[in-house]
Amino acid sequence: MDFYDIVGSECEFDEKFAARLGYRQVFVAGKDIVVADADREGPSHAAYIAKGGNVSRLVYHVKNGARGVITEDFNLEAKLLEAMAACGCVAVICTDRIIGAAAESRSRMLYKASRMFSNARKCDVNIALVSMARSRAYMESYMQLVELGKLIGADDRYARHMISGVNGFLVGVHD
Amino acid sequence: MIREKRRYILIEASEPLDMDSGRHEFERDLHSALMAELGGIHYFAANPKFVLKLGSTAFIMKCSLIGFSDTVRAFAMIRSVGGRELGFYTLKSSGTIRALKASAPIGTGSNKS
Numbered sequence: 405m406d407f408y409d410i411v412g413s414e415c416e417f418d419e420k421f422a423a424r425l426g427y428r429q430v431f432v433a434g435k436d437i438v439v440a441d442a443d444r445e446g447p448s449h450a451a452y453i454a455k456g457g458n459v460s461r462l463v464y465h466v467k468n469g470a471r472g473v474i475t476e477d478f479n480l481e482a483k484l485l486e487a488m489a490a491c492g493c494v495a496v497i498c499t500d501r502i503i504g505a506a507a508e509s510r511s512r513m514l515y516k517a518s519r520m521f522s523n524a525r526k527c528d529v530n531i532a533l534v535s536m537a538r539s540r541a542y543m544e545s546y547m548q549l550v551e552l553g554k555l556i557g558a559d560d561r562y563a564r565h566m567i568s569g570v571n572g573f574l575v576g577v578h579d
Numbered sequence: 580m581i582r583e584k585r586r587y588i589l590i591e592a593s594e595p596l597d598m599d600s601g602r603h604e605f606e607r608d609l610h611s612a613l614m615a616e617l618g619g620i621h622y623f624a625a626n627p628k629f630v631l632k633l634g635s636t637a638f639i640m641k642c643s644l645i646g647f648s649d650t651v652r653a654f655a656m657i658r659s660v661g662g663r664e665l666g667f668y669t670l671k672s673s674g675t676i677r678a679l680k681a682s683a684p685i686g687t688g689s690n691k692s
Binding site: 424425426499503504507510540541542543544545547548551552554555 | 591593594615648651652654655656658664665666668669670671672
């Protein structure tokens with residue numbers, strides 16, 4: 405099973421380091437896949453992930469070809485979930501927002517991520533678990549991502565599926 | 580006597596570790612950080628121990644098998660040790676130290692006798 409990750413555009417790393425962390429490839433947001441601000445930007449022609457907090461704007465993006473959705477505070481509303489299930493859009497969980505949160509708000513973020521996970525699973529929406537690391541220090545090895553996936557409610561098999569599916573669901577380089 | 584089942588974890592730090600001047604100091608700070616992430620009860624169950632330093636950034640920890648998942652998660656959550664910003668990557672895990680030494684990152688000096 406090959407594992408993939410997506411990191412932020414400012415994150416600097418080399419391929420050897422990515423291989424040491426257990427990934428076949430680490431994609432860079434903005435370079436390998438576009439992450440569009442759903443509240444300000446329109447749909448993109450290339451493969452892209454819509455990111456934002458406005459539900460109606462996110463639904464518009466989902467219906468216009470967004471491959472994945474990153475919501476603010478891991479909040480997936482029913483209307484958005486319905487659209488995502490109908491269009492085969494992927495719910496993207498970024499661990500950077502959990503890890504990067506201060507200690508007191510981290511447990512809250514974990515709770516929200518686990519709610520997002522269970523809601524998406526109930527509606528048969530695929531989920532991708534990525535680090536979206538802001539810097540090299542915030543990157544995680546595949547083993548750490550698997551354990552974080554298990555922490556938010558996935559079993560071992562699905563946790564691995566959420567990480568290995570990043571390429572197939574979102575980027576589609578190694579098809 | 581029943582032997583406790585243990586798991587060895589190969590860990591790499593995001594920055595070189597300055598352990599030569601005070602390895603025990605680093606270990607104490609690392610255990611404090613682990614304790615903060617795991618909490619007293621889980622720390623007791625995981626029983627993490629510093630085993631071996633491999634070069635400037637990598638080292639091996641051991642923990643109990645039942646506390647393995649918690650230990651890996653804790654290393655994912657740690658952002659600083661002893662007031663210094665550090666990230667940790669758990670590269671591999673094994674039931675024996677020998678297997679981990681063989682797969683230690685290049686430049687750690689683990690292959691030197």
